[in-house]
Structure formats: structure tokens, C-alpha cells
Amino acid sequence: MRLTPVMVLLACAPLAKPQALPYREKLDYNVEWRLITAGKAQVDWTETGAAQPGFEVRFHLESVGLVSKLFKVTDEYTALLTPALCARSVLLVSHEGVRQRETRISFDGETRQARYVERNLANNSVLSSRQIEIPPCVHDVIGGLYLLRTLNLEPGQSTQIAVSDGKKFAMVRVEAQARDDVKTAAGAFKTIRYEIYLFNGVLFQRAARLNVWLTEDRRRLPVQVRVRMPITIGTITLELEKVEGT
16 A cells, blocks of 8 residues: 555544553453354563563464364464554464464654565575555554554544554554443453454455454453454454453
8 A cells, every 4th residue: 555645644643532551461362263262362461661662562372172183373473562552563473283484574663664574484484575665653453452442432433543464554444333241251341342444455355344342441451352254264252351450
């Protein structure tokens, strides 16, 4: 996507008066697929030190049970963010069946460039390398979720967030749709349901719908995340099991 002046202004403009994020937080999720527990996920959020102010977010995904026996998955995702939650870098190490990959993405707001390099860990060969144009502040996918937690979107309201996976940049529409009661192993919650338009050719080509349920209290916890894909793949749901943080 080629940047226009309007896109740059949208990407850099403040979206709303932000809520405060925790200094440290750990969220544990159960991953359900086709009505069975398919995996476990954990998100670790930490404020970084004075040497490089900002945040670090780590996402760990691991298959369990029957799914793990059929197709074992272990993914480790680490993103470094600025105090404004703009992406600085992303490292993804994925082991999915026999497939072993390492992906590194660097984001440079000053030069407005993102560099993406994907390697095959089996033989250390470069599978893909590219550089794209980005606005001065762009968000990775998980950092964008934390940005959503700082906003005050009420049902019926929407906004756009600049998101990049290092291969492509898009202005992603986010809609606040409705208030829902959600019950998980972590408790019963009053939430607002959001739809995030990342799929269907926006950032990712895959056909899918993504919904996130955030609590209405000051913590704005993501208690449920659901990706609906075609019936041949099915629906994947992450439900909050445990939360630790300050």
C-alpha cells in the first residue's frame, strides 16, 4: 500500500484520551477449536526500563492434547513498543509440525520503513526479505490490541488503526458493536464486543472475522478473542483463564 498524506495524518493522529495500561500483566488463555481444548496461550506485558522507555509484550502459544499429537505447535512472539505503543521490533519463532521459522521485523518511524526477514531455522536460509513504507507510528497486531484497550469506543463508534505485519501496511477499521455478558474460567464479565477488520484482504488475505471482548471496567481486559474462518477450518476461541498484574 502506498502512503498518502491523509493516511499519514490518520496514522499519527491521537485516537482518543487513553486509559492507563498496567506496568506488568500476565494473561493465560484456553484455546478452543471445534469444541475441544486445542492449546494454551499466555500474554506477558511489561513496561521497559529508562534506557529504552516503552513496553515489551510476549505471546506464547502451544498446542495440547489430541491436536498436539496430530500437529504440534509452539510459537513465541515478542514485540518491543514505544511509550505511544508504536512498534519498534517483532521477533516470531514458530515450530509448527516440521516447519521451523524465525521472523524478524524492524520498524523505523524516522525513515518510515519496515524491514521483514523470514528464515528457515532448519538450514538458516532466508525465505523472504522485503522492505515497505510505513507511517511514523505503526502497530503490530498484538500491540494494536493493547492500543484498543486504551481507547474509549462505545457501541456504534469506530476508528482506524495503522497496523503492519512487516510485509504490508493497512489502516484497519475497528468497530465497537455491542455490550455482552461473557463468562470464562476467570469469572463473569460485563464487556464490549469489538470487530477488527484485519482479514479478507485488508492485512491478511485469509477469509475470517475477528472479534475481541474487552471488559467495561478500568482494566479493559481482553477476556475473549474469537476468529471465525470458513467451515473447513472452523472457529478458534481464546478464553481468559487467569490474570495477574499491577
